[in-house]
Amino acid sequence: MQNKNATFKISYKVRKASFVCIFCFICTVSANAFGHGKALSSHTALSSQTAHSEQKTISSTETTSTHKAHSHNESLSDHKAHNYKEPLQQKTPATATYLANEGILISTDKVKVLFDPFFHNDYNIYQLVPDETLKAIMNNETPYNDISAIFVSHAHGDHFAEQDMLDYMLKHSAVELVAPAQAITEMQELSGFEKVKSRITKIELAYEEAPISFSVNDIKVDAVRIPHAGWPGRADVSNIVYRVRLPHEMDGNKDELTFIHMGDADPNDKHFRPLRTFWEAQKTTVAFPPYWFFLTNTGNYILDYRINAEKSVGVHVPKQVPVPLLQSGKPYFSKPGEVMEIGTEVK
Template sequence: MNESSESLISASNKLIYISNAGVLIQLKDRKILIDGLCRSNNPIYKDPSPEIAQKIKGGIPPFNDLDLMLITHEHSDHFDPVSVDEFSKNNPGTVILSTPNVITKLRTYDSMEMDKEQANLIEFNLNLHQEETLNFQGMKIRIISLAHMGKNQEETQNYAYLIEYGLKLLHVGDADAVSENYNQLNLVPQKIDYLIAPFPYISIPSARRVIKDYINPQKIAVLHFPHKELDHFGWIKATRKSFANVKEAFIKTNFLEELGTTLIL
C-alpha cells in the first residue's frame, strides 16, 4: 500500500483498492472483499500483488476477520478459483457468495478439503434483472443480476451488490451501463453513497446519463483500468479527457488506478 493508504488505515469506513475490480470495504465493524482474488488471463488488467494476495489468503490484517467475500462473476480478471479455494480453507468463517458458476467451481475444485456441503458458500441463481436480498450480520445485501458489458456475454451471469450498513455502496461488477439494466431498479430513492463501477461508466456520455438518471450516487469510484504501460488502446487517456469535459457538473468521482489506494467513505 502507498503511504497515504497506511495513514488512513485506522478509519472506520473505508475502501481499499486491491486488484482490477477488487476492493476491500470496511463499514464500522464489518469487512467485505469484492472481486479481490483474481488472476487475469489478459495481462493488461491488474491482479493483486503477490504480497497482498498472500495476506488475503492468510487472513492477515487488514484482511483478517472478513465477514463476506462477494464475487461478481467467473471471469478471470474478477475471480481465481485457486486463490479463493486457498482462502476458503484458511478462513472458514468467511461466507463466500456468488453465481452458480463460481460456486460450482469452488465446490468441485480438487484441492477442496472441507465438507463441500457444509462449506460457507452461498449460491444465488438469478435470471437476468432478477434480484434477492440477504440480511447478514446486520448488513443488508441486495444481489442483482445485470447484463455483462460487451459482445458475446449473454450467458455470463454478472451480479451487482448493493451493500447497506450505515452507508450504501453499489458494486456493479462488469454490468453494462445501459438503461435496460437500471431503469427498473428504483435506485435513485436509495440515496446510494458510493457507486463502484468500471471506467466506461464515466468515459461514455450515454453511461454518464444512466448514472445520473437511474443511480445518482453521492460519489463514484471507477476502476478496471488497464496497466498504464499496457494501455495500447489509450483507454486511460480517453477516459480522463472525456471526464474532464464534464467534471465540474458531474458527480464527484475518484479514479482507482494505483493498487493500495484508500478512500475514506
C-alpha cells in the same frame, strides 16, 4: 488515487479540557492552574460470525473512556476541576482499499468485506493483485484481517480464482461467500468444497428477473443480474451487481453506509431503467462502476441519475490509463494499495 481523483478525508479534533484548582490554606491562598489533555484512540469492533448449517441458494423466487478529575497528591482540601468538557470521541472512518482490477476492501468500524479479491488473469491489460497483498489477505494481516464476507461479481478469470477462494475459506472458518452459481460450480469440482459449502450463498438470477434481498450476518445485501459489457454478445455470463449496506458508527452516531459493486456491467440504460423503483429505494454512498461507464453519455447518466449514488469511483482501469478517462476528470482507482476515506457523508 491519482491527482485527478477525488480524495475523501475526515479530520477530527480532540479538545483539551482545562482544569483550574484553588487551594485554601489558613494564612495564604495560592492558585495553580494546569492543563490536562487526553487523546482518545479509535478502535474497531468487528462482528463475529457463525457458519450456516447448509449452503444457501437464493433466487428471485424465494461501539469513552471514563475521564476522572485527578486528586492532588498532597493533602489539600477543596480540590475542584472547573469548566470540564468531555473530550470528543473518535472513530475510525470507513475506507475503501484498492486491490487491483475490480478487487476492493471496504472497512467500517463494524465489518470488512472483499469484492473480487482472487484472480490471476490480467489479459495483458489489467492490474493483478500484488503478491504481498495476496499473502496478507491469506494470513489475515491488517488491513485485510477479520473479513466478514466476500462477494464475487462473476466467474471470469480477471475476477475469480476458485482454488484461491476455497483455500481462503478453508483457512478462515468464519468468512461467508456470496457468488453467482457459475462461480460456485467451478468450486464444487475441488477437493474440500464440502467443508465450506454451508458458508456459501449461491445467486441464481436470470436476466430481467427481479432483484433479491437477503442478509449475511450484519450485512444487508441486494443483488441483481445486469448483463456483462458487450451485450448481447455475453448474455450467458451471470454478472451480479451488489448493493450492500454495512453497519458503521461515527462520533457516537450509528449509521449505515451503502456501496454498489457493479462487476462488468454493460452501460446501457435498457438494463437499469426497468429497475427504477429498486434504485430509488436506497441511497448509495459510493458506487464502484467499471471505468467505461465514464466514457459515454448513457453510462454517466446511469451513474449520476439512475442508480441513486452520491459518488462513483471507477475500477477495472487498465495498466495504461485510457486518455479519455484521464481527460474526464472522473475519480478512479488505478494503483493497488490506494485508500479512500469515506465518512457518513461523501462530498
